Amino acid sequence: MNYFFALFIFVFGSIIGSFLNVVVLRHNTGKTIGGRSQCFSCGKQLHWYELFPVFSFAFLMGKCSKCKSKISWQYPLVEVITGTVFLLTIANATGPIETFVGLTPEAFASLFIRLISFCFLIAISVYDMKHKIIPDEWVYSFVGLSFVSLFFGPINGAVSSVIMPSVLDLFSGIILAAPFVLLWIISGGKWIGFGDAKLALGIGWFLGMVYGLSAIIIGFWIGAVISLILLGAGKTACSKAIRSLPAYFGLKHVSMKSEIPFAPFLILGLVLVYFFKWDVTGLGTLLAIMP
Ligand SMILES: [Zn+2]
Numbered sequence: 001m002n003y004f005f006a007l008f009i010f011v012f013g014s015i016i017g018s019f020l021n022v023v024v025l026r027h028n029t030g031k032t033i034g035g036r037s038q039c040f041s042c043g044k045q046l047h048w049y050e051l052f053p054v055f056s057f058a059f060l061m062g063k064c065s066k067c068k069s070k071i072s073w074q075y076p077l078v079e080v081i082t083g084t085v086f087l088l089t090i091a092n093a094t095g096p097i098e099t100f101v102g103l104t105p106e107a108f109a110s111l112f113i114r115l116i117s118f119c120f121l122i123a124i125s126v127y128d129m130k131h132k133i134i135p136d137e138w139v140y141s142f143v144g145l146s147f148v149s150l151f152f153g154p155i156n157g158a159v160s161s162v163i164m165p166s167v168l169d170l171f172s173g174i175i176l177a178a179p180f181v182l183l184w185i186i187s188g189g190k191w192i193g194f195g196d197a198k199l200a201l202g203i204g205w206f207l208g209m210v211y212g213l214s215a216i217i218i219g220f221w222i223g224a225v226i227s228l229i230l231l232g233a234g235k236t237a238c239s240k241a242i243r244s245l246p247a248y249f250g251l252k253h254v255s256m257k258s259e260i261p262f263a264p265f266l267i268l269g270l271v272l273v274y275f276f277k278w279d280v281t282g283l284g285t286l287l288a289i290m291p
Contacts, residue, residue, distance in 0.1 A: 002098045009090055010083040014053035017082025020119060021075050024126045027135060041069035053079040078126060085118050088275050106161055110152035117145045117206060121267045124199070128263035130250055134195030143198060146173065146205035155207055155274055165208070168287075172212050173204035196262050203270050210284040211273045217280050219269030223262055230254045 044066040050056045057076040093111045120142040150165040180197035204212040
């Protein structure tokens with residue numbers, strides 16, 4: 001492993017994460033993504049040395065240098081997550097992290113598509129947690145990129161040429177989105193948002209049938225566990241850390257009627273399956289032994 005190259009990738013990823021923070025913050029506010037960032041409380045323009053991902057947050061100890069108001073943990077967290085996802089995605093494609101040398105143009109294109117897709121997914125997660133809505137232009141971009149990624153081979157990223165996906169993988173997006181559409185129709189949009197159906201469409205194509213199904217099931221498990229924790233978080237017996245959890249999901253009080261954002265769980269399922277290749281249903285094994 002080339003540590004210098006790995007560090008370069010992580011720093012590059014966290015700079016992209018910093019940009020994603022700005023995109024999420026300014027989406028639908030009428031503001032452009034250009035222009036220097038400001039403090040939300042006092043409007044102080046940030047100096048160049050206050051704009052470094054992660055480091056600035058640590059250096060400022062999470063406070064504005066002028067008015068001392070707290071800066072959200074969201075910023076360094078998104079930066080660290082994006083840096084890590086970039087590092088893992090590239091490691092996934094190149095094997096041990098050495099350099100880009102030796103990657104075929106197809107492998108490079110595949111890597112590029114995966115990285116841009118992850119950027120959209122990170123932005124969608126944060127936006128859904130804050131506003132409980134998935135912006136259409138982001139989710140459709142992800143769906144489009146996912147469909148293209150099908151032609152660059154399996155999720156291990158080891159591609160040397162463009163391939164023709166299996167029929168099952170070609171339909172995986174539609175097959176996996178169908179139950180979401182059904183739940184949306186049955187519940188009149190109460191149990192699940194239509195945005196989640198669009199996301200499932202993209203997940204199916206991004207991972208193929210076997211891993212797409214696995215990701216969605218894992219997403220449901222994580223969602224169920226987190227929802228139970230959030231429901232219990234209102235109880236006074238909980239520690240302060242747990243009681244403050246609902247706020248991170250944009251919720252004041254949690255009840256059975258609360259609308260808990262679901263996209264972050266589905267996306268976490270996708271990320272786990274993408275990097276660890278878990279097949280929780282055993283569908284992959286089943287397909288392999290079928291004549
Ligand atoms: Zn300030």
